[in-house]
Amino acid sequence: MLFFHRPFFSTSKEAACFRKKLQKYAASWLIAATAFLVYIEPVKAKSPPEKTAPTDNNKSFSMAPLDNWFDLGVEWPDLNKTDSSSETVTSPDNGLSTASNKKQNSPIAVAAQKKSSVSESNLGYHYTVKIIGLPPREHIWQTSFNGLSTLYSTRRKRANIAQIRRRIRDDSENLTALLQAGGYYDASVESQLTPIIEKHKIVIQFSVKAGQLYRFADIKINGLEKEDTPKLGLQKIYPLHKDDPVDQGAIISADQQLEKELGHQGFPFAQLSPPDVVVDHQTHSGSLVMNVDTGKPQKFGEIILNSNGQALDTHHLNEIARFHPGTPYDSVLIDDLRRAVVQTSLVSTIQLKPVADPNHPNVTNIVVTTEKAPLHTIAGTVGYGNGEGVRSDVSWTHRNMIKPEGAVTFSGTLGTRDQGVGASLRQGNKGARDRILSSSLSVVHTKRRAYDARTATLSGRFERETNIIWQKKWVWSVGGQFIASDERDNGYYSYGAGHHQYLIAALPGELGYDSSDNLLNPTKGVRISAHASPEISFLHKTVPYIRTQIDASGYQPLGHNIVLAGRVRMGSIVGSDSSDLAPSRRYYVGGGGSVRGFSYQAIGHLNQNREPLGGSSLAEFSIETRFRFGDLGLVPFLDAGNLYTSTLPQMSGLRLGTGLGLRYYTSFGPMRVDLGTPLHRRPGENRIGVYVSLGQAF
Template sequence: MQLSSPPATAAGGAPAADPVNAQDRQTQAGEPQGDIVPEAEFDTSLPPLSGDINAPLEAMPAATPDTSAPTTRVTSPAQNGAAPAQPGATTGEAIADAPLPEETELAQPLPPIATFDANPVEVAGVDDERAVQIRYKVAVNGLDEIDTLDRFGSLSSLKKGDGKAANAAMISARAKEDEQLAVRILQAEGYYDGTAISTIEKAEGGNVRVTINATPGRQYKFASIKVDAQPTTPPNLVDKELPLKVGEPIIAERVQAAEANVSLKLPQQGYPFVKVGDRDILLDEQAVTGDYTLPVDTGPRSSFGGYTTDGKLAFDAEHVGVLARFDRGELFDTRKVDDLRDALVATGLFSSVSVEPTRTGQIAADGTEIVDLAVHQNAGPARTLAAEAGYGTGQGFRLSGSWTHRNLFKPEGALIITGVGGTQEQGLGATFRRQNAGQRDRTVSLTANANHTNYDAYEAFTATLAGKISYDSTPIWQKRFTYSYGFELVGTNEDVWNFEKNERDRGTYFIAALPVFGGFDTSDDLLNPTKGFRLKLNASPETSVRGNVKPYGRFMVEGTAYYPVSSSIVLAGRARAGSIVGVDRDDLAPSRRYYAGGGGSVRGFGYQELGPRDPDGDPIGGRSLNEFAIEARYRFGNFGIVPFLDAGQVYESSTPDASDLRFGAGIGGRFYTNFGPLRVDVATPLKRREGESKVALYISIGQAF
């Protein structure tokens, strides 16, 4: 069916002149042009006009075929009513009376979508999973001259494609991306006139070779550096903290790092609200230089004020002040704010916590604006359950667990219930502990427990009440100086070898002690140190009552050192010496004597196995000891191998010496986790004696020392 639009008619039914095609219809007299229909015949072929000229065109269905007239008509409604029909013309029917067949089909409702088959058509002999691939190789020229080839390779689309593409268009698109990448890298290095172009050509074997040719051009340098900022105290503070110099190349990384340094250092020197604006670099193509301008809004010079807190509170603003290491009126330093945030996290009481400086508008006497710290708290679960298991030859299996409510007595007052179950030790205890008690990092604790221990050296039923004030390291907050002091009240019933009766008997001892500890730690990690050293000193003046009062002193000194031979090997060493003075060994409760042997002492021997023995062959402890150990810790990935050699001995005298040292050698395995290494050590005594362990096994968390 052919649709055509006839020309409009003028008054009287004659066709009006077509303003567009009138010139084309002009002919010379008696010379018709091409296939133009004679005017009289053209007029007789037109249908009459009727209807509204503004109505849309509508198609009329085909009538019975007639060789004297067209089979399909398109009528154009006349303007201002119906026009009379032309003589001899076929009159058309009203268009809307009979719609086209296509319109009838369109009026029908759509078939349900469920009737369509969405499964892909399978074509026999075609494997969709084995798509056709074009292999290509990439060559880059020019970037090696400015030492940026590795950076390009890490970001290149062609390189990421691994030398394969589905079609040539994909290779071309990747090459265009790499052109732009090369130009960006050049500009980042100060080569603002640099260009890059890619070429793709067929190589031998049907493969494709893609070449990126980069032309660096000239490197631009700073002609001037200007900072647009308010006056600061001290003067020109921003200029001092912007490490850019005239004559240096304009390298993007250095510029960004310099601006970041301004954002970092000014809040450390009293400007917490500094804002670094958008830089402007005006390039001079003739001189190959750039004029750099940086706008900086320093904000007010500020000092510390008070604290506010909101959210789900673990404790109030007053206790926040206990954790802070700065005073009101002190010049603002964002490092001290970060330190406060770390201290809040270290309490373990928050699921999230943040510290934000807020302006008050108040001006201090020194001219600084007072800034308060807003602490946004979201207290987390305060209760935890914990468990620990270990095994040692001579000590057997040991399983301990604890339930802790870390904030039962606010602020930071914890109640801890502990239990120990093992083959040779059982017990139950309760501890009250307040962290950050009155000052940062100070802990006050009070403990009461009851234990039963059954070792080869002694069996004891012991009740203890102890109090301590300490300044300790934790896995989150390792400290260089640590200390503790406190008291112990012990009542214990123990069996002991009675040399006068030449048999074992039981005795009850009452012990009062004032233990003191001091430590100095330069190591880099609490559970897995790789460098530095540690010194520890314990002193405890005590008195023991078993019929008579026997005052004495217990002392222990220990040093450890760590030296990294390489990135994967660390040499570690330990030395320890202890002495008890002022009392005979037989007047000491067996549990207060010194023993050696075991996983934390001299490996290769059972727990408390070294030293003097009774006639039954059981250890009886002594008044002094010395121990030495050396390890070579080799780590590969999350695993490690540790060969070691230990030595030590326990002496009946109050002064240790180097006589009769016993040695144990072995090898250990380490599995490194995010909370410390899991340790498995196997050792054997050298020059083993009768009754000593052949092989000793130790399993625990953390290094041996």
Template sequence: MMIPVASAQQQASSPTTVRTQQPPVEPIVPNSEFDSALPTLSGDINAPLEPMSAFDAKPAPTTHTPPLPTPTAPTTEAQVPAETLPDAVLPEAPELAQPLTPLSSFDVTPVEVAGVDDKKAVEIRYDTVVNGLDEIDGTTQFRELSALREGDGKAANAAMVQARAKEDEQLAVRIMRAKGYYDGTATSAIEQPPGQRLRAVVTAIPGKQFTLGSIRIDTQPTVPPDLVQRELPLKVGDPIDAERIQAAEANVSLKLPQQGYPFVEVGQRDILLDDTTVTGAYTLPVTTGPRSSFGTYSTTGKLAFDAEHVGVLARFKQGELYDNRKVDDLRAALVSTGLFSGVSVEPQRTGQIAPDGTEYVNLLVKQDAGPARTLAGEAGYGTGQGVRLEGSWTHRNLFPPEGALIVRGVAGTQEQGAGVTFRRSNAGRRDRTFQILANASRTNYDAFEAFTGTLGIRWSYDSTPIWQKRFTYAYGAELIGTNEDTYDFDVAARRRKTYGIAALPLFAGFDTSDNLLNPTKGFRLKLNVSPEASVQGAVRPYGRFMVEGTAYYPIGESIVIAGRARAGSIQGIARDDLAPSRRYYAGGGGSVRGFGFQELGPRTPEVDEDGNNLNRPIGGRSLIEFALEARYRFGNFGIVPFIDAGQVYESSLPKGSDLRFGAGIGGRFYTNFGPMRVDVATPIARRPGESKIALYISIGQAF
């Protein structure tokens, strides 16, 4: 049956209200049939549940379902008889019968429009304003942690700016509470001033600052009784500032182990706030542990040496009150041996009571021995001395503990040589070194040429980078055999002579400077004395003496005025009876800059085959030197103008006359192991034959 439908035109234009009347609908399943299909339920709520098998599906009884009534179209007063619509007849179109074009054949390249950059993400810019934190000194901390400032004033949209502002609200509240403003509040707002870019404003209202109303420490008795209270730098009335309170508690953890309590534990603080008085009751539990003293050593791991040698490195004795600064020093000494990939020192309780009532502590040294072999090199250049290269191979623990074998070689323009050294570091005492050495060398300077062999033994007590000592010393013995050419004034020609020399070199030093490699204040004094005997036809005893003083005075933070004075004397022997290699010379990078190596002092009247004056230095029995520098440093670089003076004399005591001066400027590059030095200098009132410009390159300051 066709349902009458109004045409589209009629529906759009007719103002008539359509009223719809629905015919009665009969139920699909009659009520009586539906009720009979329901299972029977027991009235006893405590009856057991029926088995699941009872619910198996059963075939429904066959019933006759009456046909649904055919719906009739609603009628209206204006309804017209409906006409049967003919089937739509489409014009014949062969294209519609063709298969669709595959999607892969379409060009999906975006269309680029001139002047429009679709690749650039949309971005808005904003300013950040924070109010209210200046008065509590919280603005700097806010800027360091702010989400708004971390965004660098850029965001994809305003919602992102709003989210950052909300995060900074909480940040402002945390900052206020950390400074004791527990009632502080913060709000944020996004503003768009006319003609300006977006602005995020965070406003903090700190309120009143809470202070400490009482301080209570729960701890055991200590010696002295007020030790914990003394080392907790808080007092009633102080603001409840998180940084200050944490620092005070950290001070307890730091200072008590320095005063005999290595096992101290600082517990969790408790602060009870009182809104009425705007104060807080502060309680801190501290477990001090036993008062302790140094006891024994033990060691474990991959060992470089045993526990007995650990005790040699310690600067404390058994029974001394425990001080963790001395334990840190012991660990630094272990590290400085260069024998470990890793090493730690940990205190352990022993339960053993010392006579003074303290408990002995065992120090457990955990070792992880590393590679003991080292290859090292050194290079330098000086006008008149040329290039000098030195290399060495070292096994630092070939003869434990800390018995090193060192093989050394030198190759240079004017020096070549090789040597072997046995060295025992920390020999029976911390920082005391014992050495046995054997060297053979050839030196070829303007003053002399020498083939020298040396056997020596030496004990020394030296400064180290981790412990710069005020007083240092060294003593030993040397046997030297040397064949040297020298100018013989009796025959007015050069001759080769062989000398045998025995020496007992002694050294003493006193140092108040602040740094071993790059001092900026203080002074140093050095004294060298060497009783010697020369055997060259006859035995001639004599003494060599050298004294040196340096001082460092800072001017501001960037400039250091440094000065040096040195004087030397040889007593008891004529200059011409002294081996040329044992005489004094001056000139060069470590002496008087501006002059070549060994260029100053008396000179020979030699002439070559063509009659030209060779004018070679001959050395002397005394010398005097002075130097003054202004060391200006900026960052890792520095500029050093300087002036040096000095002279060598034939007499046994320096006269101070005929001083020669050199001036120049140097550059410094500061590294973690010392400054790299480049100095350029020229002699003042230069004489014929002297260097015009002298260049010096080395490691370390000139003095």
């Protein structure tokens, strides 16, 4: 070994000379080492290979498989097992089909394969999947397959050949199992993979041979022939019959339906054995045998509350329930109670469990277990309408301040034409199911084209209310109002009307019928409501009168995503001329909830300053076609209406507005934006009206 010690040089010239010699020696050593390696490598190549297999010192792990790599999507190959893949690869050049497990051993093929592997690993392939030969109702089979398919769920991502082949094998098995579960027990599936090199794409095709559909030759339900259950006719209720397909999904659904029907008929503790299904491949048929133990018919006992936080008490639950002790047991009434408790918004979770009464035979108590929900809510809304301007509302609610179900709300309104504050109390299920008792106090300032009013209102209302969870066909309400208002009549101000103070007492009532299928987005059915409010105005002049209004709307589906909707409204004030009434109690026409295309209150008689005078009767009509495209929709519409000074609407001089609406459908209802314009527009009228709100126009 050589050691170099750092020399000490007296001059820089000597140091430079030393560095040159050192570089020369290093280069010589490098050339010599390279030549030696080149010389000994051929010698190693000529040496004969060892005949003995290499050994592994760690015998216990010599055959251990390698771990799977995360997200590779392909299992490590078993080197002791030959490839038995059955998919076929079609050559893009000559269309010949070759088995995918044939080996290509030529040097050119190996080189091409290496090149392809490099390209494939960098880019991968896009692919398309098609299925041919599906049984009838192909779209249903296709939808079911898509829900199981790995190829479908990853179709937007590139994949290499190994990953694609693995997915093909899995999906072939899934498709075969799906067909067999649907009654095609002889079904087979073949797959074919066709690469399109120039497009860097692969076409995958599944060819289905469904075979014959297996049908039930015999169905037997044991245990429904007891003496105390012949009237039930459950043998007839069971939805599967002879000659029906041996469909596993239908069998599961039938079991659930039978169990539900047993609960409906008064047997909450019925036991159903797993159905025994036997398939005969010779006759292409099947048989089903199931044993049922119904137990004894039960009656309702007590409601037992097991609540965390006591959001509700037992007495109130008995008021909500539509059953009482001694009523024959019915699981439908249990579901009804569950929905009613959810509607209170006082619980976050609820469980209702039938439990046999240990002291009374054939009596079932209902144990209600709940978790209390957060009781405070802060809400806000923002809206805009022509003639109404921008308006924002905010509210704070305690949903159970006065137990039970006594919700107290404080609210505020701020807008370009509306300002105000209010407080309300709403008591749900008051004294009986679906009865709402509410009271409110509000102070508001309202500016409209027709009037400017500062109003304080005290009101009470008792009603049967409909809601999204439990939509009702019949609703009604009765109530009372006491109103103190200072109002400026803009329409008659030019004639000396000016400011007036009003004290008004009213007894409003309403009756409504609703057969539509959805509160916020109806697609079929009708709605009809009639409103009447006897009122008397005091202070500077005593004026008795009755405000009446009838609304009707209908909805007719024209296709899968097309609905034709129409609306009619008629209103009349009986007993007094409109000029003797407070401006806020008159009728007005125009705006987003009336005739779109016009500003709020813009239709009807106007003074010389184009300010509305209001009227004693009105007539409005609307028709629109609702087209839906996924979460979006378009709604062309035509509205018509007019305001009259007579007691009854004259149906003359109808003003027309038309336009187009945009809908965005959410889980709770559609968001609405309508753009309208008046037909035969008059001087001073806006060209475009914009209306934004939640829900359809009607």
